Amino acid sequence: MPDTDRPLGVQISRMLKDRGVDTIFGIPGVHNQELYRGIEQAGITHVLARHEQGAGFMADGYARASGRPGVCYVITGPGLTNIMTPMGQAYSDSIPMLVISSCLDETAARKGQLHQMKDQRAAAETVSDWAVEARSAQAAYQLIDRALLELDHATRPRPKSISVPIAVLEANAEPAPTAHQIRRSRLRDSDLAPVQTLLRTAKRPMFIFGGGVRDASAVADLLQDTQAASFVTYAGRGLVAPDARHFFGSNLARPGSADVIASADLVIAVGTELAEVDLWRAKLGQSAPLVRVDIDADPLGDQNGADLKIRYDADLFLSDLRDMGVARASSGWTQAEVAQARAQWRAEVDADYPHIRPVAGALRACLPEDTMIYSDMTQFAYAAKEVWDMDRPGHWHHPTGFGTLGYGLPAAIGGAVARAGKPTMAIAGDYGFQYTCNELATAVELQLPLPIILWDNGKLGAIESSMVAAQIAPNAVIQKNPDFDLLARAYGAGYEAPETLDDMQKTVRAAFDADKPTLIRLTPALVA
Template sequence: MDTGCGHAGRPAGTADGICPVHTQFLEGVTQLTTLGTDIAGYLKKQGVDVVFGIPGVHNVELYRGLEAAGITHVLARHEQGAGFMADGYARATGKPGVAFVITGPGVTNIMTPMGQAYSDSVPMLVISSCLPPEDDMPGRLHQMRDQVGAGACVCDWSQLASDAQRALELLDRAFAEFKSERRRPKHMTVPIDVLAGPGWQGHRAATPKPPVTADVSSDLQALADQLDRSSRPLFIFGGGAKAAWRDGREVLERSGGAAFVTYAGRGVIDSAHAMNFGPGLARSGSVDVLKRADLVIVVGSELAEVDIWRSHLGHEATLARIDIDPDVVADAHGAQIRIVARAEDALRELKGMIAVSTPKWDQDYIREKRAAFRSETDTDRPGIVPFVDAMAGVLPPDIQIFSDMTQFAYVAKETYPLSAPGLWHHPYGFGTLGYALPAAVGACLGASGEPVVAIAGDYGFQYTLQELGVAAELALPLVLVLWDNGRLKEIEDCMVRSQIRPNAVVAQNPDFSLLAASYGIAYEKADAPDAFAGRLAEALKRAGPTMIHVGPAESRH
C-alpha cells in the first residue's frame, strides 16, 4: 500500500505513515500537554491498547497523546464501523472497547453500535467532542441540539465533561462500572475548548463508589435445598453466565439437572453434553420441556423476546433468577426466588451447597428433542444446514465468529456446535445490519494474529463493506463468508407468511469478485457445502483477508 508519501506497506492513519517533512517539523515542536493528552495516558493505565475512530477538527486533541501513550489507533472508514470494531474488540478480549468520534454526525453515526452494545451488554466507551454548551450561535460546524440526550437513548449513560475534573470523574466511573455492574456502553462528550485546555494537573482522582453487594448466601442455600429435593431441575444459561461456565457445568453435573442455553449463552454448556437441550428455547417444543420441570433456574438471561419469541416462558414450576441486574430478576416472568449477584459468584457458592445426584432427566428424551429442534430449523430455512455443518467440520473449535442478521446465522445459531462460550457473536436484541465485518476487524486486533470469521448476507454486508479497507490495510487474518441468496430472503419469507405480495426485497448487487480485487484481498466462490469447506480450509491458512462468496446457485435468480 502507498500512503501517498512513498512509504509502502505502512498502515495509514498511524505515525509511521506521516510524510518525512511533517515528521521533521513535529520533532522540533515541544509536545503540549492538554486534557486530550491526559485522556490518552489515562486510557493506557486502564489497559487500553487500541482505540477505534476517525479524527476531525473538533476532536483532534484526543489524538495528541496517543502515540506517546503507546496506544494503537485504527482508522475506520465510518463511525458506525468504528463502533462495531470497538464492540468486536470488547467481545473478543473481555476488555472495554474505546472509540473516538467527532461532534454531531460522528455521534449520530456511532449511535447504532452503541445501541447494539447496550442490548448485548458489551463494555464500550465512546468519547466525543462537542461544542461548548454556552455557544448557542446557530449554524456552527457539527452543531447538534442535544448531543448528550441523543447518546443517552442508546447507552447506559451519556454525560458532559464540562471541565477536566469532571472528565476524570466520568472516566473513573466508567471503568469502575465495567468491573462491578452490568457491562454496557458509556458516552462521555467533551467541549472542544476543554479538550484543548489544561489537563489534570492539580486535580485529584475521583474515588469510585464501591460496588453495592449483598449477602445472598441464605438465598443460595434455599435454592440449593430446592435443587436437592427437585426431581427434574432445569437450568437456562444466558450470556450473563459466560464467565461462570466452569462452575455452571459443575452445578449442572452435581444437581443431575438438564439445561437450555440462550443464543447468547451457547457454549456455557458444551453442545455435546448429554443433558443439554441446546439453544432451542424459542422452539414451541421447549414448552413441553419446561412443563416437565419442577424447578427452573435462569442464570444470566433477560429471557427477552429474542430469547423465547413468546410472551411467557411456559414453565409451571418454581422459577429462580440469578442475575447482576435487579430489574431482570424482578421482571414480568415472576420469579419466586430472586438472587441479585454476578453469575460467577453465585454459581461458585452454589456448587458447594448442593448434594451430588445422578441424572434426573431421560437422556433419550433430550436427544429426541434436540433432533426435533434441528429438523424444524432445517425446515424453516431449507438448504442452509449442510453449509453450517461443512463450516463446523473445518473451523477450529476455539475460533472467534461474528455474524450479521442473515439467514445463514439464524440457522447456525441453532445448529453450530460450541464447546465453550464467548466464541460466536451476533447482534442480538437491537438486531442491526452491517455488524459482522467491522466487529470481526475489531476482534482481529485483539486476537493475537489468530484467524477470525465474519458471516454476512449479501445485503447487510453492504452497510459496512467499506471496512474491508481496514482489513486489507492491516493484512488481518479475517475470513468473510458472504451468504448470497440474491435478496432480503428473510423479509421475503415474512411477506409470504403475511400474505403480502413480496416487494422491495431484491437489490442489485455489485460484482463481489471485483470488489474484493479492488481492495486487494483474496476471493473464492462456493455453491456447494463440500466446495465451501475446501475454500474455508484454504482461507484459514492465508495471512491476509479472504472473501468466500457462498450460497446455493438456485437461490440467485
C-alpha cells in the same frame, strides 16, 4: 514539556492507557484532533475505521473478545450520530463501550457552527446507559473513571458517552489521578440455602444459562452434580458441552421448548434476561418454581414471574452453589426425550431455512480450534445459532438485541484486533454485508487473516418469508448485488466462490493463513 503543560486531549489518552486501554477505534477530525495528540505517546494502538458506525461495531467486537471496554474517539455531531447504532447494539446486548466525543463550546447563543446539533448529549443518551458533558479536566477524569469502573464492576456493562468541549480538550491540564480498585462481595450461605433445598427435592430440575455466565467449568460441575437438564440462550452457547447429558441446546425460540420447560419441576435461569429475542414468545412457559439470578434488578421482576429472585453475579452464584454441595443420585430426565426434541427442532430449522444446515455443518468441521465467530443479521446465522453447538462460551457473537444489519464484518475486525494471532471469522448476508463493506479497507490495512462468509441468496430472505407468512406481497426484497469479486479485489481483499462443500472447506482453511481478509461467497446451490 512538563505533565502540567499538556493539553487535556493528551492527558485523556494517558489516563486510558494507565487504566488498561490498549486500543482505540475511531476517525480523527478537526473537532477531536486534540484527542489524537497523545495516542501515540501513550502507547495506544489506534484503528482507523472508514465510518463511525464501523468504529463502534469494531469496539463492540473488541469488547466481546477481550472482556475489556471498547473505546472510541469520534467527532462532534455527525460522528456521534453515526456511532449511535453500534451504541444501541451495545446497550441491548450489555457490551462495555466508552464513546468519547468532542462537542461545541457554546450552542445556545451561537448558531450555524460546523457539526452543530440541537442537543448532542440528549441524542447520545437515547442509546447509552448515560451520556454526560465534561466541562472541565477534573470532570472529564471523574466521568471517565466512573464509566470504566461501572463497565467493569456495576450491573450491566452498557455503553457510556462522554462529550468534551473543544476548548476544554485544547487547554492544558494536570494529569489524571490514580485509579481505585473495587472488590466484589460474596453471597452468604444463607442466601443460597433456599436454592440448595429446591435442587435437592426436585426430580426434574432445569437450568437455563445466558450470556451473563462465563464459567463453563462451574456449569459442567453443577449439571453433573444435579443431573439437571439445560438450555442455553443464543448468547450462552458453548457454556454447556455439546455432548452433555440432558442438554436441549440453544432452542428456546422453538415453540416446543415451552412444553419441555413446563415439564420441569424446578427452573433456574442464570445470567439471562429471557427477553423476546431469547424466547420469541411472551413467557418462558414454566409451571414449576422459577429462580432468577441476574446482576441487574430489572429482569428479575419481568413477566415470567420468578418465585425466587437473586441479584448477584452469575459466575459467583454458580461457583458458590457448587461449593455448597448439591449432588443428586439420579435424574428424572431421559436421553430419549432430549434426542426426540432436538431431532424435531432440527427438522423445523431445515423447513424454515433450507440448505443451510449442511453448509453450516461442513463449515464448522473445517474451522481451527478456538475460532471466534461474528455474525450479521442473516438467515445463515439464524439457522446456525440453533443447530451449531459451540464447544466453548463467548465464541459466537451476534447482534441479538438491537438486531442491526452491518454488524458482522466490523465486529469481527475488532475481535481479530483483540485476539491477534488467533482465528476469527465473520458471517454476513449479501444485503447486510453492504451496510459496512467499506470496512474491508480497514481489514486489508491491518493485514487480518479474516475469512468473511457471505451467504448470497440474492434477496432479503428472512423478510420475504415473513411477508409471505403475513400474506403480504413480498415487495422490495430482491436487490441487485454488486460483483462481489470485483468489490473485494478493489479493496485489496481476497475473493473465492467455492462450488462444493469440499472446496469451501479448503478455501476457508486457506483464508486463515492469508495476510489479508478473504470474502468467500456461498450460495444455496452448494447443496442444491
